[in-house]
Amino acid sequence: MPIRRLLTHRLFMTGLVLVLAVAGAAFAADWIASASPTRMNMRARFTPPWDARFLLGSDAFGRDVLSRLVHGARVSLRIGALVVVVAGILGTLIGAAAGYFRRLDGPLMRVMDAFMAFPSILLAIAIAAALGPSETNVVAALAAVYTPRTARIVRAAVLQLRESEFVQAARVSGAGDAFILRRHILPNCSAPLTVQLTFVFANAVLAEAVLSFLGVGPPPPTPTWGNMIADGRNFIREAPWITLAPGIAISVTVLGLNLLGDGLRDILDPRMKVAQG
Amino acid sequence: MSALLEVENLSVRFRTGGGEIVAVDRLSFAAARGEFVGIVGESGSGKSVTALALMGLVTPPGRIAGGSVRLDGQELVGLRERDYRRLRGKRMAMIFQEPMSSLNPVMRVGEQIAEAVRWHEPVSARAAAARAVEMLATVGIPGAEQRAKAYPQQLSGGMRQRVMIAMALACGPELLVADEPTTALDVTVQAQILELLAGLRTRFGMTLLLITHDLGVVAEQADRVLVMYAGRLVEAAPTAELFAAPLHPYTAGLLDSIPDLDRRRDELPAIEGTVPSPLAMPPGCAFAPRCRFAEPACDTGPPPLRDFGARRTACRRDLDLGRSA
Numbered sequence: 378m379p380i381r382r383l384l385t386h387r388l389f390m391t392g393l394v395l396v397l398a399v400a401g402a403a404f405a406a407d408w409i410a411s412a413s414p415t416r417m418n419m420r421a422r423f424t425p426p427w428d429a430r431f432l433l434g435s436d437a438f439g440r441d442v443l444s445r446l447v448h449g450a451r452v453s454l455r456i457g458a459l460v461v462v463v464a465g466i467l468g469t470l471i472g473a474a475a476g477y478f479r480r481l482d483g484p485l486m487r488v489m490d491a492f493m494a495f496p497s498i499l500l501a502i503a504i505a506a507a508l509g510p511s512e513t514n515v516v517a518a519l520a521a522v523y524t525p526r527t528a529r530i531v532r533a534a535v536l537q538l539r540e541s542e543f544v545q546a547a548r549v550s551g552a553g554d555a556f557i558l559r560r561h562i563l564p565n566c567s568a569p570l571t572v573q574l575t576f577v578f579a580n581a582v583l584a585e586a587v588l589s590f591l592g593v594g595p596p597p598p599t600p601t602w603g604n605m606i607a608d609g610r611n612f613i614r615e616a617p618w619i620t621l622a623p624g625i626a627i628s629v630t631v632l633g634l635n636l637l638g639d640g641l642r643d644i645l646d647p648r649m650k651v652a653q654g
Numbered sequence: 655m656s657a658l659l660e661v662e663n664l665s666v667r668f669r670t671g672g673g674e675i676v677a678v679d680r681l682s683f684a685a686a687r688g689e690f691v692g693i694v695g696e697s698g699s700g701k702s703v704t705a706l707a708l709m710g711l712v713t714p715p716g717r718i719a720g721g722s723v724r725l726d727g728q729e730l731v732g733l734r735e736r737d738y739r740r741l742r743g744k745r746m747a748m749i750f751q752e753p754m755s756s757l758n759p760v761m762r763v764g765e766q767i768a769e770a771v772r773w774h775e776p777v778s779a780r781a782a783a784a785r786a787v788e789m790l791a792t793v794g795i796p797g798a799e800q801r802a803k804a805y806p807q808q809l810s811g812g813m814r815q816r817v818m819i820a821m822a823l824a825c826g827p828e829l830l831v832a833d834e835p836t837t838a839l840d841v842t843v844q845a846q847i848l849e850l851l852a853g854l855r856t857r858f859g860m861t862l863l864l865i866t867h868d869l870g871v872v873a874e875q876a877d878r879v880l881v882m883y884a885g886r887l888v889e890a891a892p893t894a895e896l897f898a899a900p901l902h903p904y905t906a907g908l909l910d911s912i913p914d915l916d917r918r919r920d921e922l923p924a925i926e927g928t929v930p931s932p933l934a935m936p937p938g939c940a941f942a943p944r945c946r947f948a949e950p951a952c953d954t955g956p957p958p959l960r961d962f963g964a965r966r967t968a969c970r971r972d973l974d975l976g977r978s979a
Contacts (some may be wrong), residue, residue, distance in 0.1 A: 479714075542755040549709050550770040550821060551743030560769070564760045 389640020468527025476535025764802025
């Protein structure tokens with residue numbers, strides 16, 4: 378049973394705990410931090426951590442770092458999840474069409490190759506900058522970056538499944554293309570797709586932070602981990618907590634998602650199996 | 655008996671890097687309603703390609719280069735995919751060699767059978783599920799009700815082949831093409847599956863076209879045997895006559911290489927040489943380079959099929975190959 382094997386996979390469980398912790402913090406943001414993430418208090422600027430009012434200190438405008446951190450987690454995870462949904466759907470549709478219908482393969486995959494020819498972060502910056510800073514545009518930019526990668530994975534799986542005997546068997550029983558794709562091919566792509574989308578999630582969270590840091594993410598005063606680091610970097614010597622908190626949050630989230638993805642790949646994809654520590 | 659399946663001059667070609675090869679070369683045969691016909695040949699003889707061509711599943715780089723396939727008088731070559739789809743599963747069905755991979759690992763076997771039913775008949779999901787259970791019982795699966803809920807990997811190879819047969823027969827096809835249905839199974843299970851197929855053919859009155867590389871598989875039950883070599887039909891005869899007195903040296907060679915329990919032999923006779931490469935076919939009889947009886951005339955163009963009563967052979971020579979057993 379794959380589920381039992383996942384539960385005993387140490388790295389997977391570590392990743393799961395980390396991701397659930399971040400997700401839990403995002404979910405309970407209002408309860409964890411009663412202060413508003415955007416309320417300024419000029420008399421309490423640069424309060425160091427472990428203060429009675431500011432557990433993780435306050436920033437250059439006297440805003441509560443903990444509150445901004447947990448509300449930023451909401452933004453990061455929401456954008457990551459939306460990118461997974463959009464890239465997952467588009468990538469699956471494009472990859473399945475390219476893999477199944479020979480005639481579409483060339484045109485579709487060449488367009489995907491064109492997208493992948495650009496360094497991913499550069500492409501995301503270009504699209505986000507062109508569209509203007511907003512949460513929706515960040516999602517659009519990141520979906521454009523990760524759709525081709527997902528499409529490629531799905532196409533490879535479909536190419537292999539299309540020649541499988543059970544697809545041939547369905548065909549001799551009179552099944553049509555749409556049915557074969559929906560019931561026989563796509564469900565069998567779910568393993569590589571799940572693994573891929575976990576990594577897309579991790580990369581999207583990281584890329585969102587980069588975009589926010591560079592000022593093309595969701596506009597201020599929306600708290601995001603990227604713009605928290607950007608705000609804090611001028612005071613990194615005097616008030617390191619402003620940058621450290623979101624920095625650690627990004628690391629933990631991405632590490633957790635990557636462990637999760639590695640674990641899933643170990644269990645779901647026997648070809649990639651490596652000795653487990 | 656009227657012919658259910660008529661194949662005439664069927665040619666299938668495949669484009670390859672080294673040029674177009676002829677996988678099936680002007681194959682003609684007919685199968686009557688309810689008849690059990692065995693097609694025998696070694697790897698590369700074109701027998702599997704013939705099966706796919708009958709089902710309309712030859713895809714690029716392959717193509718049907720000519721000829722005709724008629725099911726109950728209806729021409730199938732050139733039929734639109736939509737119309738072909740209505741025939742597949744309903745009037746003609748096929749089972750494959752590898753029961754391990756012929757079932758979708760993420761669907762319960764009952765669902766897979768029920769689906770095949772619903773493509774062709776306007777029945778409710780519940781009625782289709784009931785039919786699936788009934789079919790599983792028909793093919794001799796004990797506890798069909800529970801087995802219908804199993805996933806393929808929970809069943810043994812023989813069971814899976816039974817499931818495949820149940821799926822193929824769910825809509826009561828008139829023609830069943832079985833491509834090496836027992837090759838992947840162990841010997842005792844092979845016998846059971848053959849028994850089952852032969853029994854079901856009588857019970858449902860369907861035509862069974864069994865493709866195999868093993869003459870032993872068709873020896874007991876088939877009405878007639880077609881022997882293919884390098885894409886061509888070399889001999890066709892009622893089973894008993896073929897085994898008693900083959901007309902073609904290739905058939906004789908195949909028969910000689912079957913181990914015989916009654917006679918002690920230190921070494922099994924084998925046919926010398928190998929099947930010619932499809933890219934370098936001999937100019938005349940494809941078997942001539944390996945044939946003990948070949949003479950210069952054998953290399954002058956493909957030999958015509960000659961009729962001898964109910965039998966046909968593609969050998970130019972009148973040989974007495976009666977077995978001296």
